[in-house]
Structures are given as structure tokens and as C-alpha cells.
Amino acid sequence: TRKINIAIDGFSSCGKSTMAKQLAKKLNYTYVDSGAMYRAITLYFLRNHIDWTDITEVEEALKNISLYFKVNSQTGISEIHLNDENVEYVIRDLVIAEKVSEVAAIRQVREFAVKQQQEIGKQKGVIMDGRDIGTTVFPEAELKIFMTADIAVRVERRFKELYAKNPNVTIEEVKTNLEMRDYIDSNREFSPLRKADDAIIIDNTNLTPNEQLTKVLDLFKVAL
Numbered sequence: 001t002r003k004i005n006i007a008i009d010g011f012s013s014c015g016k017s018t019m020a021k022q023l024a025k026k027l028n029y030t031y032v033d034s035g036a037m038y039r040a041i042t043l044y045f046l047r048n049h050i051d052w053t054d055i056t057e058v059e060e061a062l063k064n065i066s067l068y069f070k071v072n073s074q075t076g077i078s079e080i081h082l083n084d085e086n087v088e089y090v091i092r093d094l095v096i097a098e099k100v101s102e103v104a105a106i107r108q109v110r111e112f113a114v115k116q117q118q119e120i121g122k123q124k125g126v127i128m129d130g131r132d133i134g135t136t137v138f139p140e141a142e143l144k145i146f147m148t149a150d151i152a153v154r155v156e157r158r159f160k161e162l163y164a165k166n167p168n169v170t171i172e173e174v175k176t177n178l179e180m181r182d183y184i185d186s187n188r189e190f191s192p193l194r195k196a197d198d199a200i201i202i203d204n205t206n207l208t209p210n211e212q213l214t215k216v217l218d219l220f221k222v223a224l
């Protein structure tokens with residue numbers, strides 16, 4: 001059977017990864033979380049005290065970074081590895097979320113990540129979520145979704161996730177972070193967050209994960 005690539009873009013905490021994972025499971029496709037790559041690079045920069053305003057330092061640092069995804073055989077979830085270390089869980093911290101948009105705005109960082117994302121896409125049957133997948137990474141993707149949801153709903157969802165791991169986190173902090181990332185991601189010079197002209201908008205403010213899945217599966221059948 002023919003396999004296609006699916007691009008899922010949108011603002012922070014719109015439920016992109018929830019949908020991408022559901023869909024990947026249903027279709028037996030490969031899910032790739034492109035944001036995890038930018039988060040892992042940010043983790044490396046922070047740990048190694050890289051001054052990312054200095055492009056030479058950035059270029060040198062990128063030479064020492066190797067990223068790959070590996071499926072956890074117990075959970076079936078694809079987890080990102082930074083220089084052979086599983087960093088899937090550390091990169092979800094708010095400390096990373098507070099810096100990642102700055103790092104992801106750097107041209108050299110984007111070129112580094114996009115090249116690897118396009119390489120993965122060659123196998124087809126890839127569902128990738130991010131900010132520039134439909135516009136830059138897979139401009140030829142057969143199906144492109146652009147997700148949105150009301151800010152209040154997004155804050156609530158992300159707050160619950162973060163609070164479960166760290167009860168010191170506040171709603172205000174989470175809201176400020178989402179708004180800041182959306183602003184930086186939408187206004188940066190290189191491949192900003194944009195809806196591709198041929199992307200289909202899904203607003204999931206009032207959709208359950210199941211209703212959302214039904215909607216995308218219908219779109220998938222048409223795209224195939």
C-alpha cells in the first residue's frame with residue numbers, strides 16, 4: 001500500500017503530538033516529534049554553557065551533537081537521544097521551554113535539524129509535528145494539518161502535564177511561556193510558524209481526542 005507523509009503544525013500545546021501519536025498508531029506510521037530535536041539541542045547548549053548569540057560557538061557545538069529517535073520497546077513510544085543518552089523526559093522541563101524558541105530561531109540550528117528531518121521523511125509513512133513541517137520540511141507532504149485551540153484550553157492542558165511532574169509550577173508561568181514561544185516562533189526570520197497554503201485547519205478546542213482522530217482519518221482517506 002502507498003504510504004504518504006503527514007505534516008502537523010500549529011501553536012504550542014494545541015495537542016499536535018497527541019493527534020500525531022494517535023494517528024501513527026492507527027496507521028502504523030512513524031511518528032517524529034521535531035520539537036524534541038530543538039529541545040535536545042537547547043539542553044545541550046545549556047549544559048555546556050554555549051553562548052548561542054555567538055554563531056561560531058553554535059557551529060562548533062552542533063558538530064558535537066548527535067540526535068536520534070529510538071522506540072522504547074516497553075511503551076512503543078519513540079524517544080529522543082542526545083549523544084546516546086535518552087533525554088525524552090528531561091527536555092519537557094519548563095527550563096528548556098523557556099529557552100527553546102530562542103535557540104530554534106538560529107538559522108544554523110534549523111538547518112541542522114531540518115536536514116535530519118528530511119532524511120527521515122524519505123522512508124515515507126512519516127507523521128511529523130512541529131511549526132514548519134508543511135512549509136519547509138515537507139512542502140510536498142500529501143496531507144497537511146494546521147492545529148489551533150483557544151489559549152485558555154492550551155494553558156490548562158499544558159499546566160496539567162507539567163503540574164503532574166512539578167507541583168511548584170504555576171498557571172501564570174505556563175501561560176507566559178506559551179505566549180512567548182508562539183510570539184517568537186511566529187515572528188522569527190527563518191521558517192516562522194505559518195499555516196501552509198494547502199494545510200487544513202483543525203480547531204480542537206471543543207473536540208475530544210477521539211473526535212479529533214475521526215476527523216483526521218477522514219482527511220487521510222481523501223489524501224491517500
Ligand code: C5P
Binds near residue numbers: 034035036102131181
Ligand atoms: O513542539 P514543541 O512545543 O516541543 O517545540 C518546542 C519549540 O521548538 C517550539 O516552541 C519552537 O520554538 C521549536 N520548534 C520549531 N520548529 C519545529 C518544532 C519546534 O522551531 N518544527
